[in-house]
Amino acid sequence: MSDAYLALADGSVVQARCRAPGRTRGELVFTTAYTGYEESLTDPSYEEQVLTFSYPLIGNYGVRSERFESDRVHPRAAVAKEFTDDVAEWLTEAGVPAIDHLDTRELVTAIREDGAMKCGIAAGPDATPEAAKAELAECKGMSEHIDIxxxxxxxxxxxxxxxxxxxxxxxxxxxxxxxxxxxxxxxxxxxxxxxxxxxxxxxxxxxxxxxxxxxxxxxxxxxxxxxxxxxxxxxxxxxxxxxxxxxxxxxxxxxxxxxxxxxxxxxxxxxxxxxxxxxxxxxxxxxxxxxxxxxxxxxxxxxxxxxxxxxxxxxxxxxxxxxxxxxxxxxxxxxxxxxxxxxxxxxxxxxxx
Missing domain, CATH: 3.40.50.880 (Class I glutamine amidotransferase (GATase) domain)
Structure with a gap:
């Protein structure tokens, strides 16, 4: 049974696997970088966004703090085809939700065709599609953070x-x-x-x-x-x-x-x-x-x-x-x-x- 859900502004809800629990919302964007996931996840430019990795496997060379670009993870959540345990544990410790086991190719195509879109995420034992939709509804009601x-x-x-x-x-x-x-x-x-x-x-x-x-x-x-x-x-x-x-x-x-x-x-x-x-x-x-x-x-x-x-x-x-x-x-x-x-x-x- 799925224990994570991604609700998109286009009305769809995608089932996924929870790798780091939590509920959140933000603008869904993607990166095509196939290395540098530590640098990307600690890049302040991703503040308040939900970062999708188009490369299918994220975490294949571990996590080392000396490669961080700042002192914390900045995206509100992370999405991939598959996260390794190292990355999942890091994001769990950081309190940043992470989900995988979904078709990121389809997700990236949707963003390319329709543009970056708002989304809601619910991940963990009590996650439901309704919870993800509730996060999305909160996100739709938010204006862009003017003092980010x-x-x-x-x-x-x-x-x-x-x-x-x-x-x-x-x-x-x-x-x-x-x-x-x-x-x-x-x-x-x-x-x-x-x-x-x-x-x-x-x-x-x-x-x-x-x-x-x-x-x-x-x-x-x-x-x-x-x-x-x-x-x-x-x-x-x-x-x-x-x-x-x-x-x-x-x-x-x-x-x-x-x-x-x-x-x-x-x-x-x-x-x-x-x-x-x-x-x-x-x-x-x-x-x-x-x-x-x-x-x-x-x-x-x-x-x-x-x-x-x-x-x-x-x-x-x-x-x-x-x-x-x-x-x-x-x-x-x-x-x-x-x-x-x-x-x-x-x-x-x-x-x-």
Missing amino acids: GKRVTTVEHTVHLGGGEYDVALIDCGAKGSIISSLNERGADVHVLPYDASAEDVRAVDPDVLFISNGPGDPANFTQAQSLVETFTGELPIAGICLGQQIVARAFDGDTAKMAFGHRGVNQPVMDVESGQVVMTTQNHGYTVSDPGNLDVTQINVNDETAEGLASEEHGIITRQYHPEANPGPHDSLGFFDDVLGLVDKGTAVTAD
């Missing part, structure tokens, strides 16, 4: 030392740990500041670069981070990754839009507009830059031509929609971090009036 940044940001200013050659003010909208380590490896001390840090907080760091991190949710809700970009344009070089790119674009009179099912995987092809070179990238986002505003589009997605890189040579701006630090995924784009710190060496930023 508060759930994933640092509580206070922390410093990650990397040699002292540069000082980077990283606005933590849900930053992955490997972004910090990528900067540390290049000699940068990274000052991690809350997502709602003030301009005075940034100036107290006396940084060489302002860096806006990745994170979950609608970029339109990260108004303070956008304000920082507007304030420091011309005063500091500015960089952004994923949500960070979207925030920077909005600060330059651009706009953003929600995608049907987003880009989530480790094999997204991105082309450099000037050179025509294509690299494979890791991505995890549900919003995109629909209008770059006063920024130049430097890279595009080969599949759908969405903006993957933005820049302004005049203002010392460089951003990426994908994750150059990967983890998981290819390392084709690690040079982005060299380019960011190179803005400091070149003195690219314009001095503010």
